[in-house]
Amino acid sequence: MADRVWRNWAGNVEAAGFDALAPASTEEVAHAVTLAARTGRRVKPIGSGHSFTAIGQPVDLQLQLHRLTGVVAHDPETGRVRVRAGSRLRDLNRELHALGLAFPNLGDYDGQTVSGAIATGTHGTGAGLTGLAGFVRGVEMVLADGSVARFDDDHQPELVAAVTVGLGALGVVTELELQCVPTFLLRAEEAPDRLDGVLERLDETIDGTDHFEFYFFPHTDLVQTKTNTRVEDLGERAPLPRWRAVLDDRLIANTAFEGLNRVVSRAPGAIPRVNQVSARALSRRTYTDLSYAVLATERTVRFTESEFAVRRGDVADLLRELRAYFRRGEQQVAFPIEVRFSGADDRWLSTGYQRANAYVAVHQYHRRSNQPYFQDFWAMLPGDARPHWGKLHDLGHEELRALYPRFDDFVALRDRLDPTRVFANPYLDRVLGV
Numbered sequence: 001m002a003d004r005v006w007r008n009w010a011g012n013v014e015a016a017g018f019d020a021l022a023p024a025s026t027e028e029v030a031h032a033v034t035l036a037a038r039t040g041r042r043v044k045p046i047g048s049g050h051s052f053t054a055i056g057q058p059v060d061l062q063l064q065l066h067r068l069t070g071v072v073a074h075d076p077e078t079g080r081v082r083v084r085a086g087s088r089l090r091d092l093n094r095e096l097h098a099l100g101l102a103f104p105n106l107g108d109y110d111g112q113t114v115s116g117a118i119a120t121g122t123h124g125t126g127a128g129l130t131g132l133a134g135f136v137r138g139v140e141m142v143l144a145d146g147s148v149a150r151f152d153d154d155h156q157p158e159l160v161a162a163v164t165v166g167l168g169a170l171g172v173v174t175e176l177e178l179q180c181v182p183t184f185l186l187r188a189e190e191a192p193d194r195l196d197g198v199l200e201r202l203d204e205t206i207d208g209t210d211h212f213e214f215y216f217f218p219h220t221d222l223v224q225t226k227t228n229t230r231v232e233d234l235g236e237r238a239p240l241p242r243w244r245a246v247l248d249d250r251l252i253a254n255t256a257f258e259g260l261n262r263v264v265s266r267a268p269g270a271i272p273r274v275n276q277v278s279a280r281a282l283s284r285r286t287y288t289d290l291s292y293a294v295l296a297t298e299r300t301v302r303f304t305e306s307e308f309a310v311r312r313g314d315v316a317d318l319l320r321e322l323r324a325y326f327r328r329g330e331q332q333v334a335f336p337i338e339v340r341f342s343g344a345d346d347r348w349l350s351t352g353y354q355r356a357n358a359y360v361a362v363h364q365y366h367r368r369s370n371q372p373y374f375q376d377f378w379a380m381l382p383g384d385a386r387p388h389w390g391k392l393h394d395l396g397h398e399e400l401r402a403l404y405p406r407f408d409d410f411v412a413l414r415d416r417l418d419p420t421r422v423f424a425n426p427y428l429d430r431v432l433g434v
Helices: 026-038 089-098 114-119 157-163 195-200 202-207 242-266 268-281 291-295 312-327 373-380 397-401 407-417 426-432
Strands: 002-007 014-021 043-046 061-064 071-075 080-084 136-142 148-151 172-179 185-194 211-216 222-231 285-290 303-310 337-342 357-365
Touching (some): 026 043, 026 061, 071 089, 089 114, 148 157, 195 312, 242 268, 303 312, 312 373
Parallel strands (some): 043 061
Antiparallel strands (some): 002 014, 136 172, 185 222, 185 285, 211 337
């Protein structure tokens, strides 16, 4: 397929004038990479395109991974599962469930491919849990010379932590080995609250529950909290009634929210009043369902996003500064601010490398400019805040080097695995250097 136009999910990144292939096997990926490398062409794999940065932007050849899907093998005794890289998380959730297994944690969206989510450092929430990259036990990857490399317990195990959050810079991931857990339920408790109250008891709440997150509504003091507690007895499943799920999660959270954003985009002065009404309209609800049905939510309203990981001790001050910013009326923002938490891991370019984090994510409706709002947010961040690789930020490789102790080691590994930069694109040039 030649001369296609590609846009990411949010529509803020696009490309044209490239070729595209849809390989169905590791061998086909290797063949495509070999031919491209011989002719000096750059190769970029793509999944769902859900990254807001240009990390997936093609230059010469795009490898679309939608045919490289499914569970390859699983070990019932260890709970380890091998999956193909183009599998969407929502499909894997169902396949794992059929095997009596589940991901230990998930982000709040399941339309991503598993390889894209892991390569960009996607995380969920839960102070005792890592992001998705922390569950990876093995990686199969096609390198720049067309060879197939494996990194697992038996093949270069010391590099598993290096290649997991690989940003697509080291090769084309074709399979992943993941450490899963037995199927479990989550008891979800969602409730309105006030920002000061949540911040005052934040440490107690985070440490006292399995998964906690909250949404702060700009121009208000109001938040919506989500507390999810693990339940091992599958007989306790009590999901939301179908009508309530459709009403809350499809009609209100998506259809009505889309319409509301269209309206306030033309009249942004109304946003503070609308946010007050919207936040106060949220009601308490409790239900118990399969883990993936609770953690992942439907997303049809398009937006752009920036998210940074900050030390847990810094998050309260950051949120109070954001509240003061909105009170000054410098920008009118309809989208809530999302706050989540996770534990430390050992993945070289993970935002969680050797430290626990709070994650603060700001959003803007796709029909509105995200500037100067995002720029103002970045100016408030502490100096050691780490950006999500798939979400908008303005940092380059010199700033990022100071944030990651293994940054230079990763670049050296890239120099060894892809010396001619077959897998480079402008975003990687910016964040890793040329």
